[in-house]
Amino acid sequence: MYSESHCHLGDMSLGDIREAEKMGFKLLLTSGIDLPSSEQSITTAGRHEIVKSCVGVHPWYADEYNDDVGDKFRELARTPECVAISEIGLDFIGRMTHEWVREDRFIDPKIQYHALDAQLGIARDLKMPAIVHDRASGQEMLEILIDSGNTDTGLAIHGFSKDVDYARKCVDHGIMLSVGLRTIQAGDPIYLKAVAETPVEYLLTETDSSKPEGVITCCEHIGQIKDLPKEDVGAACTRNLQRLIGL
Numbered sequence: 752m753y754s755e756s757h758c759h760l761g762d763m764s765l766g767d768i769r770e771a772e773k774m775g776f777k778l779l780l781t782s783g784i785d786l787p788s789s790e791q792s793i794t795t796a797g798r799h800e801i802v803k804s805c806v807g808v809h810p811w812y813a814d815e816y817n818d819d820v821g822d823k824f825r826e827l828a829r830t831p832e833c834v835a836i837s838e839i840g841l842d843f844i845g846r847m848t849h850e851w852v853r854e855d856r857f858i859d860p861k862i863q864y865h866a867l868d869a870q871l872g873i874a875r876d877l878k879m880p881a882i883v884h885d886r887a888s889g890q891e892m893l894e895i896l897i898d899s900g901n902t903d904t905g906l907a908i909h910g911f912s913k914d915v916d917y918a919r920k921c922v923d924h925g926i927m928l929s930v931g932l933r934t935i936q937a938g939d940p941i942y943l944k945a946v947a948e949t950p951v952e953y954l955l956t957e958t959d960s961s962k963p964e965g966v967i968t969c970c971e972h973i974g975q976i977k978d979l980p981k982e983d984v985g986a987a988c989t990r991n992l993q994r995l996i997g998l
């Protein structure tokens with residue numbers, strides 16, 4: 752069995768979901784990046800048994816977060832379809848605009864910190880896990896997460912891309928690390944070492960796309976590093992994700 756801890760399915764068709772089920776997918780967490788896509792994720796999750804929703808404002812659009820949006824997220828997050836607050840985080844590298852144009856300019860850090868802090872607060876209030884995008888330097892994000900108290904309600908780093916020290920700190924605080932297909936395929940030795948040293952009980956899998964089948968290749972890569980069949984990696988990561996969202 753396989754699972755996506757972080758994907759963006761949009762309004763994926765029933766046919767595509769059936770295909771994923773045939774390949775062994777048990778759970779797909781589709782994530783919003785702003786208010787409309789968060790509402791969409793609830794609708795998609797409502798249509799398909801194996802799809803669950805995450806609501807949040809992405810750091811690329813942190814300037815769209817305000818108290819009204821936060822109230823709307825609280826409402827959406829109380830529906831049975833929603834299992835986590837995401838996609839939230841920090842990105843000091845650049846951004847994709849809504850028109851999907853790459854920009855080096857990122858949203859003012861003060862605005863990003865505020866949106867992150869407020870949305871972590873929603874997760875704590877509703878006792879829900881948060882799945883976090885970390886493109887800040889070093890371990891800054893981990894310091895924020897550990898200080899926030901969200902370690903009590905569940906945390907995962909989506910698209911984990913850092914080193915062994917970062918991974919160890921996550922494991923020490925019960926924070927899960929989600930391995931993305933593109934990152935593991937890129938094969939940076941520092942990253943591969945971090946994946947190798949992280950116990951499989953703390954790993955999740957994702958494609959960050961609308962094509963879940965990539966998770967199977969991701970499990971193959973993890974399996975090569977850990978000397979496990981891809982099916983065992985997929986099963987472990989699916990159980991970890993179920994544990995994170997309390998299923």
Ligand SMILES: [Zn+2]
Nearest residue numbers: 757782838959
């Ligand atoms: Zn994403």
